[in-house]
Amino acid sequence: MAYKPFDADALIDATAPLLQLQVAPEHRAGIKANLKTAGKMAALVEQMKLEDDAEPAPVYRA
């Protein structure tokens, strides 16, 4: 999956009430910038093929 620009304002406006987070106007630009970076990072991870039986590693055991 390649990165596609998305409407970060819409994401903030949808999730903030769900999470009961207040987003002050002066916080918005920073949150948007971080969401865009996260979107690009997610696109990189999604390029990695995962098998259906892939197990997560929430607690890493070496």
Next chain:
Amino acid sequence: MKASATAAEIAGDVKAGRIKARAVIEAALKRIDRHNPMLGAFTEVTAERALETADRVDAKLAEGGDPGPLAGVPFAVKNLYDIRGLVTRAGSKINRDNAPATSDATLVTRLEAAGAVLVGALNMGEYAYDFTGENAHDGPSRNPHALDRMTGGSSGGSASAVAGGLVPLSLGSDTNGSIRVPASLCGLFGLKPTYGRLSRAHTFPFVSSLDHLGPFARSVEDLALVYDAMQGFDEADPAQSKRVNEPTAARLKHPVPGRRIAVAGDYFTGSTEAQAHVQKVAKALDATKVVTIPDAQAARAAAFLITMAEGAALHLDRLRSRPDDFDPEVRDRLLAGAMLPAVWIERAQKFRRAYRDKVLKLFTEVDVILAPSAPMTAPLIGQKTASFGGVEMPLRPHMGIFTQPISFIGLPVVSVPVWLEDGALPLGVQVIAAPWREDICLRVAHQLEASGTCVAPVARGFAEAEVGSA
């Protein structure tokens, strides 16, 4: 006692009766008093406790007992470690309203059981979400090698205190590079052990999936001594592995053959400045092999996402109730982290296992992989952007580009300090081994120290500061 004395030298002198532990600690407290206003390394000094602990060490020696391998050695810890009677602030303003800790962090207890003496708590980036060593509430920790420059973070005070000769040893934490980046920028040896090796009990967390604790020192022997003293299972950390102690200090002189040491290619060659430092180390080790750590960019991305999301989950209530009391840069990243789709995080965790399997295969061919600890030497305090591969990028997240793909799967690393010329700023190189092979990282670091390739001096202007004597 000189500011440049190593822990091993101090313990040797104390045990031989050449100096009292109390005198060592009094000298350390004087150095802290004199230099900390310049360095911003300590946020709290536990002078009374330290002198009492030192007196117990001296009393034990007077009775003919052995106080342990770190007898009378002063050390300090990042202020996310619990210290009995102090509030664990974790670099934040918000946590200062918490009750004082009722016990010490497990690793503090272990070091004091080995004879070491806690002298205080150290500055850090807020909630450890930082690579700069700047703190919005306490001010920046400063790099003793250039006071206008960053220490790196988030264990910035831990690096400043050791490079400034205030203490020979300190402890920090490393989730994505927070020991390795400041060790790199301040010219120190830093150890990030295997994930699950050391107990994290009674420290303030950040990202449970990725949090590690570890030490800073100016000699590899010291790093091994302090690491050995901290090993051992502790059921209070649910992520710790039940692993027998594997002492390293006595085996430092066993060399690792150059043909079993490789340089990380591709992704890890993105900084010309860092590559020059890696090549100096490779040459000294006679390491000519190059290996590709596969999918490193995706690994860094996955670590980035897991960090945002787990960090946000940890701080969600504080983000709701006190958003304006956070460092704004930390707050905005955490708020964004709360809004990430869950499927991204699940896929990042699944990728983690697949990536681990691929990387561990490399260790059938080699014992050690070398990679930069940071993309550049210490930036100026306050600097917000820097050129990465010719592109101007935000500085703060990019300082961890070479450390994140390694800690993502918990591999053990010693960051070794490299100086290309006299007077230049240092840059670190990661000596990376397979899980549970801290001994190999330390042996290679020792080889590099013995050959003079890597040194970790007290910064000029601080080294001469001899205060107090036997």
